[in-house]
Amino acid sequence: MEEKMSLRDLAEKLNVSTSTISRVINDKPGVGDKTRQRVIEALQIYNITSNSSARSLKTSKTGNIALISKRREDKYITSDHHHPFGPFIESELRKYGYHTIAMSLGDEEMENAGKLLMIKENRVDGFIINGPSIPAKFIMALKNTGLPVVLFGNQMTQVDIDSIVYHDRSGAYKATKHLIEHGHKNILFLSGPRGWYTCDERKTGYTEALIESGLQERITYMTDTTIESGKTFFKESIENVYPEITAVICTNDATAIGVLDEVRCLGLKVPDDIAVIGFDDIPWASLSYPPLTTIHVFIEEMGKITVNRIIDLLKNPELHPITTFAATELVIRKSCGC
Amino acid sequence: MEEKMSLRDLAEKLNVSTSTISRVINDKPGVGDKTRQRVIEALQIYNITSNSSARSLKTSKTGNIALISKRREDKYITSDHHHPFGPFIESELRKYGYHTIAMSLGDEEMENAGKLLMIKENRVDGFIINGPSIPAKFIMALKNTGLPVVLFGNQMTQVDIDSIVYHDRSGAYKATKHLIEHGHKNILFLSGPRGWYTCDERKTGYTEALIESGLQERITYMTDTTIESGKTFFKESIENVYPEITAVICTNDATAIGVLDEVRCLGLKVPDDIAVIGFDDIPWASLSYPPLTTIHVFIEEMGKITVNRIIDLLKNPELHPITTFAATELVIRKSCGC
């Protein structure tokens, strides 16, 4: 319950001015070596740091970054929420002295970005936006604050905004190629809604591989990319649209796990009747039954890249946007039938 | 890219003093009805809120709550991280105007609570601590800041601190009872480390049910409660310690899912050779193979209770600590063999 000391208290105690202490804390020049040393020691002894509100008020920097994702209901599972992405980002940001304000927003909240307290009250210095299911309008609203914005697993097609994405296209290409090499000819791609960047890219990779082999594409656009949507749309597809399919590539693992379950419900077998490949390699993929063949992404490395980028942007807001593509890896388990 | 207006700017525009605006914003008396109305309208038109840093500096309140959990490595899955607890807490806190600073800390970081910038810099008004695997020493360090602390899924046995827990004991009792009623006599309890509150309680519920039926307890204490530890310790238990067991109750679903997998690896069948029951009913429980019988907890309701409590504490720090027990429900699926 110890009371916090202010820099001024310390200044009195050491018989220096607060400016001197401030200079030491912020690693600024203009302090004699001995004085600096004396201050540093005292700072450690009393475990003092400058008060963040006061510093913010003066510098207009908060030291907080918002990590934004889409709000999901209880049982509503998608991949982007089941990689431990938040913790990676959070701990990495912390290395640079930043804190993470987590926000999962519903559609209504994203409609009116301007009403968000976080924005009105200047509570953050930048935004990291997770996943493809965030409305472009909302992203633009954040961009218009003038603060740095970095997209993860998403990319704007009309506007240049910094983003970090998997190389979705080559990943899906690899998966499709793999199935083709194993003799599959009628392969379904279970996509998310049109316009979700990662889904579109993955679909394109899938199509490229098919065209290369002279095969015909079969695509179902789901309204979401969850276990539930995987179940629903797979059933619909195989029963009413593409009864001839022998393999499915899913736009993410959650969808694939739904398909695994639905195939069982339909009295069919994976991989004998239907081969299934997912995307993302979330932790549960290796524990599904049968274990899911999927495209692995290097989430921790990408988290670091994401943080690096926003830190750079924070230091130099004039930087021009770049997009970083990260390679993926096909992980062969049981669901593809090898 | 619109520049933010300060209250002073607004004051000039309306020909009133900043004090008046401040009073209106904070719902304080001492403003005439018409003036108040005029200010309220202007506030909405210009979408203005007081700057949070300045307010913090003045009031010593940040409007931020820390949500603390234990840091896990990539593939390291435990239940407490796979309920969407964070989003529930976050969105609920936001209803009260609070923001959530998420932190997942490693053991080393918890060793030295005093070194955390969050604390040194006064960045939060209170702490919500998620899960049983947080060192007591760290919890006490947070408590010593004088700020409100609420524990979720954990309880201190030596000290009174506000906490929200499942009724772990009755939950485990129900599960055990269920197995006994189906004829099992040799039932293993796969516990977390001694001293993890929820594990201890669940173990006690298990023991109570056994004693009631004159059965003998068989307990294995794992070093963690993940899928991996479930696999490892189940194998060890059935091969070297309790080869006679026909059923396992796991201290959480992650462990249970590990057991499901290990049983398969051992060439045995769930539930024919080994019945398995988990605890928590995380989203994946219904999708495991076979679907997991488990104890459902009402996570969203509990999230609200947790937030309510910390809000109360924020308003009135003198409140004496209470512990809230939330009921659970046995969800029968396939892994128990009914």
Next chain:
DNA sequence: CTGTTAGCGCGTTCAT
């Protein structure tokens, strides 16, 4: 190299 001064944007007296 160091101290003094001013002001960041608010909330809170104390006047009026």
Next chain:
DNA sequence: ATGAACGCGCTAACAG
């Protein structure tokens, strides 16, 4: 009912 003045704790500009 309203406004003026002050200060929260800090950083930056200016003096010396």
